[in-house]
Amino acid sequence: MMVLFAPGMMPCSWKAVQQKTIWGTFLLLGGAMTMTTAMTQAGVAQWLADHIHSMVVGxxxxxxxxxxxxxxxxxxxGMLSNVAAVAMLAPVVFAMAPKLGLHPVAFTLLVCDTDTFAYLLPTQITAAVIAHSTETFSTADYAKVGSVAVLIAIAYGVCVMAPWYALLGMPVWNPAAAWPF
Structure with a gap:
């Protein structure tokens, strides 16, 4: 990066780079990545998962x-990266499954797969942040379409994927089912 922006090292000038860079997007990406790291290190996700766990018991x-x-x-x-989100949430969800009497692999796959369809805010996915910086749509427009996509993903997970996992030998409702693969 230093070579790209060092004066005289590249054929383009700093002024040209500065004019064609979407600085707001860089700042938003940097802030969102920092917030994801802070949520992980501070234990916020575990705290939230504990609260959700108390709601689902029974x-x-x-x-x-x-x-x-x-x-x-x-x-x-509050998280930008799908990879970071699943890496943070998967162990928590996996550990929660036996406490709830559910198959850990099927439960983790169902919850974390649906989580990859996080389309409520453009800041939840890097590509959406970049697309949003073009100013061709508003955050409200994104949320309207994204909320429908999230609902479809949740319905698909419960109505299609859960029976599919059961067909494969991993019913989410049977914690004693062996991993068939």
Whole structure:
């Protein structure tokens, strides 16, 4: 990066680089990545997961999965990276499954897969931040379309993927089912 921006090292001038760079997007990406790291290191995600856990105790499997899917989307509002979010949430969700009487692999796959469809704010996905910087759509427009996409992903997870995992031998409602692969 230093070579790119060092005066005289590249054929373009600093003024040209400065004029064609979306500085607001750089600052937003840097801030969002820092916030993701801070949430992880401060234990905020674990704290939120503990609160969600207390809400789902005693629910049947589909209510638990549904609540966890919605809950992780709330946790994801402050996170930019899907990879960082799943890396942070997957161990928490996996550890929570036996306490709830659910299959850990199926439960983790269902909740974390749905979490990859975090389209409520443009700041939740790097590509959306870049697209949003073009100013061709507003955050409200993004949220309207994104909320529908999130609801479809949640319905797909509960109504299609949960039965599919059961067909593969990992029913989310049976914690004793062996990992078939």
């Amino acid at each position: 629910m049947n499997w589909w209510q638990t999965v549904l609540t966890m899917m919605v809950g992780t989307h709330i946790i994801r509002l």
